[in-house]
């Protein structure tokens with residue numbers, strides 16, 4: 001037995017590490033990244049701007065300018081508090097740190113894996129309520145689970161990853177009303193979705209909304225935000241490590257996020273491509289494409305494993321799911337720009353020919 005084996009908490013030893021596949025020289029369509037980087041014509045100005053960052057100093061601890069930039073970009077009302085995280089993943093973890101031993105985190109299945117993972121890190125209990133056949137919330141089982149399990153924290157991805165749909169709005173309102181738990185609406189895909197719970201924060205003291213800039217073109221900056229009432233954010237802020245948003249992220253985001261027009265144009269391009277891909281893929285016999293409010297599509301296929309292999313051989317990385325999981329016969333593809341989408345489409349067509 002190695003030192004670490006006998007030293008480490010046994011439940012940590014048993015966790016499977018979050019696996020990121022190697023993507024060298026691959027067309028990356030597995031992680032909902034945006035295809036749009038810093039525009040060529042802005043690169044010099046961008047470099048000039050971030051070159052003024054004082055990397056010898058600690059970052060602005062309260063990140064005031066960045067807070068204002070994000071409030072402006074996402075139209076967050078002045079009366080709400082905003083807590084910044086090193087990616088929204090960090091904020092999901094921060095919320096689990098606010099729970100006590102024995103508390104339970106509830107979410108839905110299938111949904112974002114990080115909710116269960118952080119509950120393990122923090123030695124909390126976890127319960128995933130199964131979604132119905134349309135991947136929507138089964139309100140009865142959700143309310144029953146709330147009654148019997150008494151969750152402390154409920155994560156709801158809206159729209160949901162990996163299914164791509166938005167759950168029934170009124171069902172979520174019922175859930176928020178029925179529980180003492182803090183309910184976290186994770187709106188990572190807000191830019192591609194028709195509705196949001198942001199405005200509901202004024203009505204429910206147990207509601208907070210989580211967002212990120214990862215899915216709108218800035219996954220590399222690692223920046224997420226939690227929006228809630230001032231009182232809620234003020235308390236949760238005590239758990240944030242003092243300088244969690246580094247100087248280069250603050251400077252880069254302040255420069256790049258001010259271009260609201262470009263960001264919304266890019267989202268529009270992705271949504272148009274989503275519609276085009278949805279139609280084209282639906283025409284292929286053997287595929288069932290699910291409606292999406294995100295920048296990805298979930299597709300049911302007959303032979304996921306060999307399709308994934310074939311795409312990989314063609315240099316395309318998409319997401320597959322564990323054997324014997326509910327989504328074993330599904331793949332998830334990020335919607336990219338026209339050229340990349342056409343490459344993917346061509347390969348899938350070839351596979352089924």
Ligand SMILES: *Cc1c(COP(=O)(O)O)cnc(C)c1O
Nearest residue numbers: 087088089112161188212214224
């Ligand atoms: C991608 C994703 C996140 C993680 O976002 P980061 O800000 O990159 O950590 C959170 N929630 C959901 C539902 C996601 O799909």
